[in-house]
Amino acid sequence: MPRQQPQPRLLASWSILVYAFLYLPIAVLIAISFNDSPILSLPFKGFTPRWYQQSFADQALQAALVNSLKVAGSATLLATFLGLLAAFAIYRHQFFGRNTFRIALNLPILLPGIVTGVAMLAYFSDLGWDLSLWTVILGHTVFGIPVACGPILTRLAQFPRSLEEAAYDLGAKPAEVFRDVLFPYLWSALISAALLAFTLSFDEVVVTIFLTGRENTLPMEIWGRLRTNITPEIAAVATLISLVSGVLVGLSQGTQMNADGRR
Amino acid sequence: MPRQQPQPRLLASWSILVYAFLYLPIAVLIAISFNDSPILSLPFKGFTPRWYQQSFADQALQAALVNSLKVAGSATLLATFLGLLAAFAIYRHQFFGRNTFRIALNLPILLPGIVTGVAMLAYFSDLGWDLSLWTVILGHTVFGIPVACGPILTRLAQFPRSLEEAAYDLGAKPAEVFRDVLFPYLWSALISAALLAFTLSFDEVVVTIFLTGRENTLPMEIWGRLRTNITPEIAAVATLISLVSGVLVGLSQGTQMNADGRR
């Protein structure tokens, strides 16, 4: 009989508590979204898919979803491209100012959304731009850049410089080195970055409130309704959003880890 | 005469553009906060410290600041402690489920604040708790845990296991190993984690709106005023908040990098 190895039980139970604490509210939300009761509360009175059916049929929610996808899609493309540039700049500046650049990049993401919102509103009105989905896209791009830059920079930092040098050595010019060596290497990080930026943009409320014109995004629509009539329909939509966010973030982290493993 | 080394000029100019894009709104905000004009806009009509004086004298802002500090302080302590536990759990589970744990931890931070807010509101009302600063603190702790866990986990992953083993080997029991070896090693990461969690909590609006009772936090107070009277005083307060956030995040990252260098 092989001897049993000791297990860290105390730590395991503690950490289960922490995770339970994190996830309980979400569990309650999901329960409410299937609850056959017209008020946003437990106890559970029976299972119903009614709130989901109702939300799928809702015209205003559909329009808001389309707007959300437009904004998130465009902001993601911009943020990923600019994030790639920023990551390169940080990576190349091996010596002077590398850390300064990195911190400078992360500041905007940690500024209160309310500050970013006020600042951009003032800025756009100075430029004389009308508020529209375009101004929202620009606003989302501002906090999307640092988010997108993160995974790209992480992967870039692991990039073996010798691969690049080998390509140069074998006759490739700078653009060809990027196409043949760097881009295939960064591909998974770009996907991961884009997924993250998309999720954040899709969920954002505060900046959006300041920068949008007449069009509502999905979280804004929910926000608006919460003040008037709080129904379990909201819980259903919130559950769906959580699901999409969860899947996207999971995919993003999975892509990163796969790439790490393969390397 | 030494030969000059080639510089990557194109990349440098591109990255300067990206940073300019990120920081222009903040620059405009700062300019407005010193602008001698009663509307929230440029052009610059002259320098005045008036808006800052006005905001310092504002009783409601002072009360909101005190609330913000209470909430952020308590949430930070809770989040850092629980984040440390979570980081340990992930670190110790070398084999099975390590990545799953890590992803599970990061999900709540990326859920829309609006979803977290609705979910916790429903949860607390089910529990029959009255809304107060305490419910806000719990809400902020939920997204503070993953944020605090990040730097701790990063540092822990670099921890040379042999240090721990050496301490055991020389006669230290588990609690002594933690006190004498692990804690001093993690110290900088804990500071860094706490600073991050504090900043996020201090700036948060969306979850706070759902979970607060009668008391306002500082961003909530600004939020409330933006709907009624938009004055440059708001720009002054926003500038101050940005400054504090910037300093805290800078400190946090600086602490981390110092520790990395010393290691």
Next chain:
Amino acid sequence: MKETSIVYLDSVSKVYPTAQGEFFAARQVTLDVQAGEFFSILGSSGSGKTTTLRMIGGFEVPEYGQVWIGGEEVTELPPYQRNVHTVFQSYALFPHMTVAQNIAYPLTIAKFPRSEIQPRITEALKMFRIEGLGDRYPAQLSGGQQQRVALARALISRPKVLLLDEPLSALDAKIREEVRQELRDLQHQLNLTFIYVTHDQEEALALSDRIAVMHQGKVEQVGAPKDIYDRPASKFVAQFIGKANFLSGTVLSLAEGRAQVQIQGQVIEAAIANHTPQLQETVTLMIRPENIKLKDSASVPSENQIQNSIQNHIQGQITGMIYVGQTQEIQYQTPLGQLTVTQLGNAIAQPENTLSWNIEDCIIIQPE
């Protein structure tokens, strides 16, 4: 054995589950180490040498078998309840403590009074010639100094046994030989028991009283350095420790420690070492390249010495030469096959030569 040896491993196995089933990092390892011995565990990476050391130190608990230290069974005791200390490959000095605090740690944790700790630290700093460094932090020390601190820390509480996990591998080649000598002197001086893990055969040969050679989790051979080098138990050991010529042949006859072996139609005489062959068995012979002597073709033994067989000398033709400074390796084509001969310094071989060796230097080994 268990009760009298200072360290005794009784058929110890360490198993890890893998996707392909169970992986034995150590398989039925039995070792006994006597007090005062310098005992080395030699093997390449993945041979199980470090796993074995970690089971003695208490960092791994074996799935099967028992670990005895000082006559007591300690198989499942944690490291802090064992009277052995480890010097880690990375030294594992606590980065936030000064040198003096590092060295004092085993005493501090054992709650010795301050007044007793101080003189012992002073003494240790002096003994390891790091007097001036007590207030420095590990990051401010050179590799050699860090190693001294690690040794001082491990020895301050006077353990029965010191475990050393490749303690020289982080040092420069030049310092390494110096420190090697110091280690050996220290062990003699304090009459300590050292269990020393290394992948460097020269280190093991130069330092050890006895060596255990490990391969794929198993102990291949245990013995004194000369024993292992001159009479390796298996082809693996012969190859791992030094260079060797291998010949394959059939046993024709056996007599008192000797065997006649037929190789490519030639008959040569070989000594029997750890492996006793059967008649007609196909065996592997080993001759170390430095044990082959070169003679001019002119001075071959007379006809009646040769009789019917070639016994222990043969004609060869040079096919290659590699100059490596101290020695020169010469490849010969002979009727027995390719043979490599090592010569010292500037000796130069004639284009055609007779190769000869002592019969004791040509031994029969296990064919892996």
Next chain:
Amino acid sequence: MKETSIVYLDSVSKVYPTAQGEFFAARQVTLDVQAGEFFSILGSSGSGKTTTLRMIGGFEVPEYGQVWIGGEEVTELPPYQRNVHTVFQSYALFPHMTVAQNIAYPLTIAKFPRSEIQPRITEALKMFRIEGLGDRYPAQLSGGQQQRVALARALISRPKVLLLDEPLSALDAKIREEVRQELRDLQHQLNLTFIYVTHDQEEALALSDRIAVMHQGKVEQVGAPKDIYDRPASKFVAQFIGKANFLSGTVLSLAEGRAQVQIQGQVIEAAIANHTPQLQETVTLMIRPENIKLKDSASVPSENQIQNSIQNHIQGQITGMIYVGQTQEIQYQTPLGQLTVTQLGNAIAQPENTLSWNIEDCIIIQPE
């Protein structure tokens, strides 16, 4: 020189700014490499050997001096405009390309037609004995196979010069010697010029036509392996390549390549190599431990041979012995000081002995 050498470095320096001022990674390095040579750059880490190679490859542009390849100045040309290829220490195979795609890369990038690439890949796979591996990815290969792919890729476009940056350091010790021989054969077969960077003196001695020994950014000596080993230019070179006994004494007289040197009251004769001393100068003598022969005290030379000085033999007493398998190192205390003698195999020294050497093996070197 510049025009006829295949690679010529003309007083090249590479400078990095540091907090303490300028750091010279390479300082006035002048090297000329002839077509078809196997030229090694030997040095420890930080000696500037890799920096030098990178300036030839075009990865670093020197602050001072010029780099010439094939008679043209290429100092500031990027790597893709130089007809030299590099085999990197890590091999640097593209992980997302198959073996065949990796090897084809230099041809693909040079826009060769597909029909021309295919047969050359097939030929290369065959030549490097990796026929079956064309469709695998680098991660699926062993270290030795990866190395072959890296070589095949570097050679497919037939460069004038191949730069190799410690190509064997990632391989196991046992495979290393095999691959070493293959590399040497390849270079002979294809009549290539190899510039080979290594920190392993045995590798450099065994492989090279000529070796440049680097130390702290400077070239200490350039010469054939035997030259460098037997007649090192400096104490550093003597120590770095092999083991050496050093003696310090005063020059008494000089005559046709010889000098009489007084050491501790004794006079010995020494050969003059790269450093010609002055009368009364304090010089360093070097004797390789394997060049000292041991004789019984009985067979000392007769009185009239000895005359007044001891010339090249001396009495000694054994103070220590280190067994390292192939050789045995014996420490002697002699009137000249400590001397180490290396003996091959199982030779055993008598407790008291006479040490002697050829006068040519005791040479005067630069005192660092």
